[in-house]
Amino acid sequence: MIDSAALLQVRAEGLFCPAGGFYIDPVRPVEKALITHGHADHARAGHGAVMATAQTLDIMAIRYGNDFTASRQVASGQQQVGDVCVSFHPAGHVLGSAQIALSHKTAGTAVVTGDYSRSPNPACAPFEPVPCDILVTEATFALPVFRHPDASDEITRLLASIAAFPERAHLIGAYALGKAQRIIMLLRHAGWDGPIYIHGALQRLCDYHISQGIPLGDLRPATISRGQKADFAGQIILGPPSAFAATWAQRFPDPVICFASGWMQVRARARQRGVELPLIISDHVDWPDLTRTISELDPSQTWVTHGREDALMRWCELQGRDARPLRLLGYEEEQD
Amino acid sequence: MRAFSALLDRLAFTHQRNGKIAHLMQFFAATPDPARGLALAVMTGDLGLRAVTPSMLRALASERIDSQLFALSYDFVGDLAETIALIWPEATVLSDTPLPDLVEELRITPKSGLPALIAKRLDSMSPSERYAYLKLATGGLRVGVSGRLARKALADYGGLPLTEVEEVWHGLTPPYENLFAWAEGGAKPAAAAHAPFRPVMLSTPTDLAALTDLDPADFDAEWKWDGIRVQAVSDCGTRRLYSRTGEDISPAFPDILETLDFEGTIDGELLVRRGDAIAPFGDLQKRLGRKTVSRKLLQSHPAHLRAYDLLVWQGDDLRGLPFLARRAELERAVASVGQPRMDLSPLLAFARWDDLAALRAAPPDSVIEGVMIKRRDSPYLAGRKKGPWFKWKRDPMIVDAVLLYAQRGHGKRSGFYSDFTFGVWDGDSLVPVGKAYFGFTDAELKALDRFVRNNTIETYGPVRALKPTKVVEVAFEGLNRSARHKSGVAMRFPRISRIRDDKPAAEADQLQTLRDMLP
Numbered sequence: 117m118i119d120s121a122a123l124l125q126v127r128a129e130g131l132f133c134p135a136g137g138f139y140i141d142p143v144r145p146v147e148k149a150l151i152t153h154g155h156a157d158h159a160r161a162g163h164g165a166v167m168a169t170a171q172t173l174d175i176m177a178i179r180y181g182n183d184f185t186a187s188r189q190v191a192s193g194q195q196q197v198g199d200v201c202v203s204f205h206p207a208g209h210v211l212g213s214a215q216i217a218l219s220h221k222t223a224g225t226a227v228v229t230g231d232y233s234r235s236p237n238p239a240c241a242p243f244e245p246v247p248c249d250i251l252v253t254e255a256t257f258a259l260p261v262f263r264h265p266d267a268s269d270e271i272t273r274l275l276a277s278i279a280a281f282p283e284r285a286h287l288i289g290a291y292a293l294g295k296a297q298r299i300i301m302l303l304r305h306a307g308w309d310g311p312i313y314i315h316g317a318l319q320r321l322c323d324y325h326i327s328q329g330i331p332l333g334d335l336r337p338a339t340i341s342r343g344q345k346a347d348f349a350g351q352i353i354l355g356p357p358s359a360f361a362a363t364w365a366q367r368f369p370d371p372v373i374c375f376a377s378g379w380m381q382v383r384a385r386a387r388q389r390g391v392e393l394p395l396i397i398s399d400h401v402d403w404p405d406l407t408r409t410i411s412e413l414d415p416s417q418t419w420v421t422h423g424r425e426d427a428l429m430r431w432c433e434l435q436g437r438d439a440r441p442l443r444l445l446g447y448e449e450e451q452d
Numbered sequence: 453m454r455a456f457s458a459l460l461d462r463l464a465f466t467h468q469r470n471g472k473i474a475h476l477m478q479f480f481a482a483t484p485d486p487a488r489g490l491a492l493a494v495m496t497g498d499l500g501l502r503a504v505t506p507s508m509l510r511a512l513a514s515e516r517i518d519s520q521l522f523a524l525s526y527d528f529v530g531d532l533a534e535t536i537a538l539i540w541p542e543a544t545v546l547s548d549t550p551l552p553d554l555v556e557e558l559r560i561t562p563k564s565g566l567p568a569l570i571a572k573r574l575d576s577m578s579p580s581e582r583y584a585y586l587k588l589a590t591g592g593l594r595v596g597v598s599g600r601l602a603r604k605a606l607a608d609y610g611g612l613p614l615t616e617v618e619e620v621w622h623g624l625t626p627p628y629e630n631l632f633a634w635a636e637g638g639a640k641p642a643a644a645a646h647a648p649f650r651p652v653m654l655s656t657p658t659d660l661a662a663l664t665d666l667d668p669a670d671f672d673a674e675w676k677w678d679g680i681r682v683q684a685v686s687d688c689g690t691r692r693l694y695s696r697t698g699e700d701i702s703p704a705f706p707d708i709l710e711t712l713d714f715e716g717t718i719d720g721e722l723l724v725r726r727g728d729a730i731a732p733f734g735d736l737q738k739r740l741g742r743k744t745v746s747r748k749l750l751q752s753h754p755a756h757l758r759a760y761d762l763l764v765w766q767g768d769d770l771r772g773l774p775f776l777a778r779r780a781e782l783e784r785a786v787a788s789v790g791q792p793r794m795d796l797s798p799l800l801a802f803a804r805w806d807d808l809a810a811l812r813a814a815p816p817d818s819v820i821e822g823v824m825i826k827r828r829d830s831p832y833l834a835g836r837k838k839g840p841w842f843k844w845k846r847d848p849m850i851v852d853a854v855l856l857y858a859q860r861g862h863g864k865r866s867g868f869y870s871d872f873t874f875g876v877w878d879g880d881s882l883v884p885v886g887k888a889y890f891g892f893t894d895a896e897l898k899a900l901d902r903f904v905r906n907n908t909i910e911t912y913g914p915v916r917a918l919k920p921t922k923v924v925e926v927a928f929e930g931l932n933r934s935a936r937h938k939s940g941v942a943m944r945f946p947r948i949s950r951i952r953d954d955k956p957a958a959e960a961d962q963l964q965t966l967r968d969m970l971p
């Protein structure tokens with residue numbers, strides 16, 4: 117019998133490892149935090165010490181400034197923290213994203229996935245399955261209706277729309293970390309080698325991706341001087357979703373509003389956002405990949421951090437798997 | 453089916469009329485007959501396939517998916533066909549079955565065979581095709597393509613005059629192969645149907661300043677009634693009542709059809725009339741949009757046709773004659789038919805435009821919304837030509853209201869808060885009385901948008917609740933009683949006619965002011 121409580125517990129601040137004396141992706145400032153990836157709901161500023169991949173540390177510094185924590189430690193190989201041995205493994209979610217594996221002499225091994233994806237993503241390293249006794253998984257898209265289509269097919273739809281409406285600008289809402297760069301890379305692979313225009317809020321993270329060897333190509337700021345609106349006809353412009361609620365979208369010619377997200381699979385969600393061309397592109401595992409991952413790793417216990425845990429609990433029950441919902445709060449479902 | 457489902461995916465999220473038309477035109481160009489015509493009929497609801505029921509679909513799903521997982525999914529997605537389309541086991545082999553084959557087999561398969569047929573088809577489709585197919589099978593497709601929009605797209609596709617497309621439309625049935633052939637350079641199909649629709653002549657707005665350049669002696673004038681413009685046709689035993697866009701509204705008006713005891717085509721206004729009193733538009737509205745109408749409603753809301761013009765009589769097409777000559781024929785015709793449910797729209801006596809202005813300012817009936825001015829020597833011309841016919845509408849009703857909620861617009865207005873809900877005072881609280889999307893200039897739109905962003909007190913999804921400080925003048929064409937609205941009134945064609953930055957919110961109008969305007 118594994119003493120799981122020594123390995124992981126749920127506290128108000130988030131997931132806590134008593135044997136190591138640290139939190140994973142805590143939602144409040146803590147003494148010591150291990151961070152899976154740079155999305156704002158997982159990586160917050162103000163912790164005493166942070167251990168993460170070099171890229172995640174860089175991204176946090178870009179987002180929060182160099183003083184986001186008192187001390188940083190780059191994760192590499194197997195590292196001893198308190199009584200547990202810690203290692204970081206690619207999660208395939210965004211640049212720098214990692215699963216965190218914890219192993220303890222008596223309590224066994226747990227893997228905290230953070231957010232993860234198993235579909236090919238030219239903007240980050242692919243997911244690496246890590247055998248474990250306890251799998252602590254996210255469940256953002258844990259409903260059998262979520263079966264993400266091939267992202268390149270979604271890009272084909274986008275390009276078809278650009279060809280069909282050459283006089284309109286295509287404005288794509290995409291999160292600044294990960295989604296934006298993935299779309300740029302998908303467009304490059306699809307043969308779009310012209311300029312791609314980006315909102316100012318994407319600039320620094322795009323620059324960082326380029327510095328990490330991800331060839332995003334010709335990116336230009338999406339700024340318009342007076343009277344040049346028509347120059348954006350037939351062009352692709354990327355902006356963070358928040359910009360669409362502001363006056364930003366108004367400056368482009370008769371824009372086709374696109375939004376790239378796994379939620380776009382559900383029509384009501386797309387309609388709610390006022391999207392004209394929903395693109396189903398997700399950085400999370402869909403239902404088949406999520407259930408496949410659990411089956412493959414075959415952990416003795418499956419814990420569900422955040423998302424639609426009810427359906428995943430039901431699936432585990434049907435499979436005769438031991439599972440429990442952690443119902444962690446503070447992780448935004450829109451951050452996908 | 454793949455092309456059709458891709459079209460539906462785009463139409464479902466396209467709000468602009470022109471955008472929808474562009475998608476339809478591209479589809480017509482890329483799709484062969486008879487698939488494109490069938491697709492058109494599916495979208496306009498002219499292909500009634502309704503044998504597949506929701507319970508049949510539920511049963512199909514329950515054979516394949518755990519009921520709890522299905523319930524959780526349905527709960528999240530909110531639409532049965534969509535849930536099944538997404539949750540259905542992934543196809544191992546996709547096959548792109550032509551739409552006509554799918555339609556035909558749904559039509560001929562007996563009800564007992566439908567579940568097996570549908571399951572087999574779903575097994576070889578992508579999620580988007582499954583969605584389109586299930587909507588097709590249940591007849592629940594709503595993508596905002598009206599018959600009118602479809603005809604416009606077809607006319608634009610072929611570079612044909614819309615009025616001519618409307619004229620032949622009613623004789624044709626899906627898949628409209630002869631119509632597409634015409635659009636692609638072939639011969640115009642003959643208007644084969646009995647009692648065809650003839651494109652309607654429409655007026656352009658005018659005012660006293662514009663009229664002073666014209667000689668009143670060249671014109672006749674009539675009241676403009678607040679009903680709906682219709683065309684009543686009786687042809688070799690076939691009787692039809694059309695709206696001015698050519699929709700066949702006969703089933704809702706058997707009482708009018710009964711009175712069409714003649715051979716010809718009459719242009720007129722459809723009204724509800726009790727004894728000598730013409731009822732307000734709201735009463736007519738109760739009769740519209742029905743497939744059948746109850747005896748009770750026929751008695752409580754009797755319809756009436758007020759004749760404006762005569763297009764065809766006893767087999768002769770009169771449209772080339774001047775108005776004066778047609779009018780004389782019309783007077784004879786209405787008298788000879790002698791039906792109490794049909795009468796003549798009287799001509800107004802005036803010598804100077806000022807006389808007409810006086811009549812317009814004090815109409816004898818509240819259901820009059822202005823005057824129509826018609827050139828005596830003009831033939832009956834399809835469409836809205838400037839010159840022969842004018843409408844000089846009564847001044848709109850006006851109220852000062854406070855903006856309460858705002859939502860973002862679509863298309864050219866993407867990103868702008870341009871859809872407003874406004875309210876008036878009821879005691880010391882503001883009650884919503886209507887919504888307006890237009891009326892303001894681009895500069896005013898920007899100013900309103902800025903106001904919304906700086907004065908939001910709460911957001912509910914896409915809706916922003918506003919600090920109640922902005923007063924706008926709302927103009928509207930009429931007012932109905934409404935049980936569905938909390939305020940008890942519903943405006944017709946409300947628009948923001950002026951932004952009243954000079955007025956504090958406390959000086960906006962009271963609900964009672966609106967109630968007093970009710971007919």
Ligand SMILES: [Zn+2]
Binds near residue numbers: 153155158209451
């Ligand atoms: Zn994330």
Ligand SMILES: [Zn+2]
Binds near residue numbers: 157231254447451
């Ligand atoms: Zn997350």
